[in-house]
Amino acid sequence: MTLTPLPSAFDLDSQTLRLLAAVAEYGSITRAAGVLGFSQPALSQQIKRVEARIGMPLVTRAGRGIRLTDAGLVIARHAATVLAALESASGELADLAGLRSGQVRLSAFPSASSTIVPQLIRSMGEEHEGVRFTYLEAEPPEAIAAVRDGAIDIAIAFRHPADRDDPFAAGSEGLVVHELARDELLLLVPHGHAALPRPSGPEHPTPSAAPQPASPTAVDLAALRDETWIAGCPRCRAHLLDSCARSGFAPTIAFETDNFVAVMRMVAEGLGVALLPALTITASPLPPGVAAAPTTSGDHRMIVAVTRPGADRIPAVGETMRILRRLTARPDDAPRLPPRLDRSRV
Amino acid sequence: MTLTPLPSAFDLDSQTLRLLAAVAEYGSITRAAGVLGFSQPALSQQIKRVEARIGMPLVTRAGRGIRLTDAGLVIARHAATVLAALESASGELADLAGLRSGQVRLSAFPSASSTIVPQLIRSMGEEHEGVRFTYLEAEPPEAIAAVRDGAIDIAIAFRHPADRDDPFAAGSEGLVVHELARDELLLLVPHGHAALPRPSGPEHPTPSAAPQPASPTAVDLAALRDETWIAGCPRCRAHLLDSCARSGFAPTIAFETDNFVAVMRMVAEGLGVALLPALTITASPLPPGVAAAPTTSGDHRMIVAVTRPGADRIPAVGETMRILRRLTARPDDAPRLPPRLDRSRV
DNA sequence: GCTCTCCATAAGCCGACGTGATGGATCCGG
DNA sequence: CCGGATCCATCACGTCGGCTTATGGAGAGC
Incomplete structure (x- = not known):
C-alpha cells in the first residue's frame, strides 16, 4: 500500500x-557542538542536511532543547560499534607508525x-620488536x-663506478638509490707475493688517519699484469x-666463478690472483x-640501497633505511664494515 | 629513540x-573508481589526501598498477566491519521508513x-505490524x-467553534492542528420529551443525503430553556x-460531571437534560x-489531531495521521464515526 | 616498436560546510 | 508577571574540499 520511499541506500x-x-550523549546540540569542536549552527545544519538526505527527522524540538527521534536513536545506537571499529583501525595504524x-x-x-643483512635485522629487532x-x-x-x-x-645492491649505465641507469629509473658505503676491491694474492710491499714498521698501522684512495699497503694493479x-x-x-x-693491460682470466669462497681457495692454492670486494x-x-x-x-664498488620514491614514508621501511645508513656509515659502531685491512692476516 | 609522530588521532x-x-577488492584505482561511481582522478587524489593526513602511504605503484601498503591493508581489512555496521544501521532506518x-x-x-483510538491502532496494526x-x-x-x-x-483533541482562544490559540502555538471530523453536540432528553419532533415517516431516514447543519430531527435549544x-x-x-x-437564555445547571455515562443515566432518570457530543x-x-x-x-465540536510541525515526516507518525484522517473522513468506511443519529435509538 | 592501460597531475568549477549575527521560543528567578 | 538566560533555527557570506575534464608518463603485451 504505502510505497517504501527508498529500498535501502x-x-x-x-x-x-x-x-x-554526541547529541544523544549530551542531550543538546549546543553542548555536542562544543565538544565536537565547532559552532552550534554548524552542527544544527549538518543534522538538517542528513535529515534531508535520508528523508526523516532525526531530532525534534522538545521544550527548549531537543529529543532524538526513533531514527536518530537508531543512528546514535550504532555509533558505538562503528566508532569502535574505526578506533581499532586507527590503533593499528598507530602501531605501524x-x-x-x-x-x-x-x-x-x-x-x-x-654481513649487512643479519646485522640490520638484528638491530631493528632490538629497537622495534614488532617489525x-x-x-x-x-x-x-x-x-x-x-x-x-x-x-x-x-634492495641492497652495489654499483661499480665504471658502469654508470648497465644495471642502474636503466634499471633504477624512477627509483631512489641511497649510497651506503664504499666497498674496496682488494687484490687477493698468495702470501708473500712479490707485488706485496714489505711490512714496514709495526704490524698494526695507524688505526684511523689512513687516506682513502691510496692505503699504505696499496698495490699497483699493473704489477700483476702477467x-x-x-x-x-x-x-x-x-x-x-x-x-x-x-692500468694498461688485459688480464689473463683462467677461472670464472661467482662463488667467492672458491675464489679465495683458488688463490690459496696458487692457481691465480683475484680482485674481490672487501665485504x-x-x-x-x-x-x-x-x-x-x-x-x-x-x-671499489659502492654499496647502495634502492627503494621506490616515498618508500621511506612507510614507517618500518623508513626506519630500516635509517638503521641501514647508521650501520654502514660508522665503521666504529659497525666494525665489520668496511673491513680493516689488517684483518686480512687472520 | 624515534618519536612516534602521532600518538593516535x-x-x-x-x-x-x-x-x-574497493581498491583492495578490484586491485586497481581505475576500476574501483568506476564501481564507486566517480572518476579515476577523484579516487586517486582522495587517496592522496588521506595519505597526507595520516602521514603514511596507503598504496604504492607496482608495475602498471598499484599495491596496498601495510597501512592500506589495515584500513581495507577493517572496512568490512565498519561497513557492515553502517549497513545494519541503514537497514534499521529502512525499517523505520x-x-x-x-x-x-x-x-x-x-x-x-x-472509539477512535482502538480503531486507529488496530488499522495500523493490520497494515504495519512493526509499528x-x-x-x-x-x-x-x-x-x-x-x-x-x-x-x-x-494528540487527538477537540475544539469548540466558540473558543478560538483558550486552549488552542494559546496552547497550539507553533503546533499543527489537523481538523478530523465534526462531532455533533446532541441534546439528551428523556424519551418522549415534548421538545422532540414526532417521528415522521419511516424509522430509518435517508442514509446519506442528510444536510449537515440542520438534521431532519433537529431540536431547537430554546425549547429547553426552562x-x-x-x-x-x-x-x-x-x-x-x-x-x-x-439561543437567548441562560440554562439552569443543577448537575456537573465529566462522566458522560453518568450524564446519560441522569437524563434517563429524568433529573435533567444535557448536551453531549455524539462521540x-x-x-x-x-x-x-x-x-x-x-x-x-x-x-458541534471539531475533533482534531495536534502534532509538532514536521512530525508527519516521521514515517510511523505520518502514516498514523494518514490512517487517522481516513478513518475520520469517510463515515462509510468507518461506520462508528461520526455516529448516525438513528443509532441513538439502540 | 606500437598501442593500450593505468596512474599522476593540472586547471577549473561548484557545492558543502564553517563562522558570526540575529531572531524566536522556552524556562527560570525575582 | 516580567526580564534574563538558554537553546535552537535561520541568514548571509566566505572558504576550501573535492569532483570533472584534459593531459602526460610509465609499464605491459602484441
Missing part, C-alpha cells in the same frame, strides 16, 4: 554517527646476506627489478677487465696463505 | 575505508479512548502540552453556556428511555 557516514552519538608492527621486504646480494622482515637473496639487477614492481621494499686471474660473476668480471684496462672477505675469512690489499687506483 | 572516515576496500518498525506516542481525550503504540488518555490541554514538549507525537441542565467538564460547561446564550454516545450506548437529537443551531 541510506548512505550513512561515520561523521553522521559521531554527531548523533610507532613501529610496533609492520613488515619490510628486503633483498640483497650474496655477500651482504651474511617483521622477509628476505630474498638476489643479485642487484633482479633485486632492483623486484623493487620496481613492488615485490621488495629495499698473473693468471680468477674472475667472479659476469658483472664482476666486466669490472675486472675495466680496472685492468685503466666478501668480511663474509668469509681469508684462508691461510692468502693476503689482501687495496689497489693504488682505489678500485 | 588517525581520524578515519567510513568513506576512506570504503575507498580502500518502510513502517516495519517505529513507535507512535498517542494521546486522546476520554471518549476517543474507546508500536503508546497511549495516554488526557484532556486536550494536557495532551497538547505533551505534544509541545515532545512527550507525545499525536429545563434543568446537566453539564459536563468545565470546558463543556462553558460551551453549553455559550450555546444557550446564542460519547458512540462510546457508550444510550441507556433506555433517553433520546438524542441534534440542535437546530448546529452545535
